[in-house]
Amino acid sequence: PKILHPLWQSPLTIPGGTRQSPINIQWRDSVYDPFLKPLKISYDPATCLHIWNNGYSFLVEFDDSTDRSIIDGGPLENQYRLKQFHFHWGAINDWGSEHTVDCKFYPAELHLVHWNAVVYPTFEEAVMEGDGLAVIGVFLKLGARHEGLQTLVDALPAVKHKDTVIEFDVFDPSCLMPSCPDYWTYAGSLTTPPLTESVTWIIKKQPIEVDEDQLEAFRMLLFTSDGEEEKRMVDNFRPLQPLMNRTVRSSFQ
Numbered sequence: 001p002k003i004l005h006p007l008w009q010s011p012l013t014i015p016g017g018t019r020q021s022p023i024n025i026q027w028r029d030s031v032y033d034p035f036l037k038p039l040k041i042s043y044d045p046a047t048c049l050h051i052w053n054n055g056y057s058f059l060v061e062f063d064d065s066t067d068r069s070i071i072d073g074g075p076l077e078n079q080y081r082l083k084q085f086h087f088h089w090g091a092i093n094d095w096g097s098e099h100t101v102d103c104k105f106y107p108a109e110l111h112l113v114h115w116n117a118v119v120y121p122t123f124e125e126a127v128m129e130g131d132g133l134a135v136i137g138v139f140l141k142l143g144a145r146h147e148g149l150q151t152l153v154d155a156l157p158a159v160k161h162k163d164t165v166i167e168f169d170v171f172d173p174s175c176l177m178p179s180c181p182d183y184w185t186y187a188g189s190l191t192t193p194p195l196t197e198s199v200t201w202i203i204k205k206q207p208i209e210v211d212e213d214q215l216e217a218f219r220m221l222l223f224t225s226d227g228e229e230e231k232r233m234v235d236n237f238r239p240l241q242p243l244m245n246r247t248v249r250s251s252f253q
């Protein structure tokens, strides 16, 4: 019988999928690629629009009608425009990330979603193309309070329920980047429907630190709309997918 995902009520596997995400990154199997460039990030904090609980995660969305917030370099052939960022997390600190490193889960993972506006006219079209999207993944680990994240955390009670949105007009996602430039990269997919194989993943080696209260703030969000029986928004990560015929490259030795 078809196994449906508890969260999405859609098939858990893509028939014929050869580059699905997330995956385990086995550090010793990754291959250093000296031709990988440093990742260039230039975000304009004024392009921030709002925070939205879409029933899977909370998304911070950006005005992507111009090239004001972009990434370039790294493994990318073009510059890509920032569309939104969101997180995946667990009910407890033992798991929550989508990717793992040597089979280790982090308590949460940040995804900054960008699309190739040089080649494709809209995000929706880019989502269907092999070089359409570039997602930066940043692991969150338990440690010191993250001051930059706190402005986001303070806004979460206003988007507790599915389909609630609040204006959020200035935020610089660069503050969520770790200081170390090292990353892994591989060809993968969306980890939520439509699961299309259109993502160049750029996974930062160094996690950022957040404290327990900040993780708990994520866990008080709800999958459910106001008036429905409350279901806490936790464990919103997809199971690991087979590596198949892929190599994970590293920007570092």
Ligand SMILES: O=C(O)Cc1ccc(OCc2ccccc2)cc1
Residues within 6 Å of the ligand: 111, 112, 113, 124, 127, 133, 135, 189, 190, 191, 192, 193, 194, 199
């Ligand atoms: O960050 C990830 O989990 C990958 C990911 C990237 C993009 C994404 O977009 C969903 C979406 C697809 C088509 C139209 C509207 C929204 C969904 C997931």
Ligand SMILES: [Zn+2]
Residues within 6 Å of the ligand: 086, 087, 088, 111, 191
């Ligand atoms: Zn994601």
